[in-house]
Each structure stands twice: as structure tokens, then as C-alpha cells.
Amino acid sequence: MPHILPKLTAIINSKAPFSNTAGKDALDIALIFGSFEQPTSLFFQGDGVWQLIQEQNGALISVKDYLKTFAAFEFYDLENIYVCQESLFQRSLTTDFHIEKVQVLAKKKFADKLATHHTVLRF
Template sequence: MKKLCIVFRRAPHGTAHGREGLDLALLSASFEQEVSLIFMDEGVLNLLKQQQPELIGAKDYIATFKALPLYDVETVLVCKQSLAELGLSAGLLSIPVTVFNHEQIAGHLAQADEVLVF
């Protein structure tokens, strides 16, 4: 089974990157690839609770992250340093995550067959 890691580095709603990364994750998982997600830098903002993108005319794809377990996407990592830089904690995120530091993230990336950054 191929190991695919998708890295989210951009803030939500300004571009289609977040939605495209999520769509790819769900599609790949439905074809029985082992998918993991990493959220770092402003990409962490994709997971914040209580977002209201419709107020700025954007579609709410954020709620779809809650469907990840239905697709057997179990590895969702968040960068510890990114959380700290943004003044956030894992408790403010809408789905369960594992907080990793840069070294742990590098180790996870090294185990992936493919890494795509959004």
C-alpha cells in the first residue's frame, strides 16, 4: 500500500489549496492508499473550530475534515511550533490531532512514498 502524506501550509479560504488537499486526501483514501495529513504554518488554521467562511462568500469545506475517520485517515499531525507561533493549542482544533515537533514531522515525511504540499 502506497503511503501518501499531504501537507497543509496555507491558510483556509483565501485560495482553493485547502479544499484541493482535502479532496485529494479523501479520494486517495477511498482507493486504499495510506493517507496522512500534516498541518503546519498557517495551514493549522484549516482546523480551527467555529469558522464561518460563508460570511466572506466562501464554501465551508472545513466541516469535511470530520469525515476523515470514515475514510480510515487516522494520522493527522499538527506542528507544535506552528501552534505556538499562532498562539493556539490543540484544544482549539475541530478534530483530534497528534502534535509533533519539526524533527518528528521530518521523520514522518521520510517514511512517505509521496508528499504533496498545499
């Protein structure tokens, strides 16, 4: 049987968590890919980095707090989480995230990492 390399999928999160359903949609897709053993990486860029900051509580504005599900990524084999350092810097954000094992990458490295994926979905 020929050896087929798995197709790598990148999901870019570019929207703040509660302004629309983009973040929730991206999460649903990531969990489905994970459940079907499709290697998937998550990228956070632009306002998407707001999804990672601590002490958020969607319940206060009647939004289902899907951010809590991020802590379960390891059970879905979602182990490659990359954040754009420049996007953090532009928003005066530190690297204190509400989940662990997040890799902060400088612009060039972030771009190079993204380019190692075959399919890129952006939300």
C-alpha cells in the same frame, strides 16, 4: 504473489483555509485517495494549522465550508493527522481543534514522521 508494501502518501497543508483553493484541493485529493484505499496521512504546517482551529464559518464570507468535512475523515480511512507544534506556537494557537484524534508533533518528530512517507504532496 510477492508482497508489495503499500505506498504511503503525505499531504502537507500549508495555507490558511480561505485565502485560495489550496485547502479544498488538498481535501479533495485526500478523500479520493481514502476512497481508493491508498494509505494517506495529513500534515498541517505553517499557515495550514489555521485550517484546524475551532469556530470557523466560511459561509460568512461566502466560502463553502469544506472544513466541516474534516470530521468525516474516519469514514475515508484518514486516521493519521499530524500538526507541527512549532507552527502552532508561532501563531499563539492552542491544541483546541475542530476535529479529534490530531497528533501534535515537535519539530524533529514532525520531520521524522514526514520522512516515513514515499510521496509528499504539498498544498
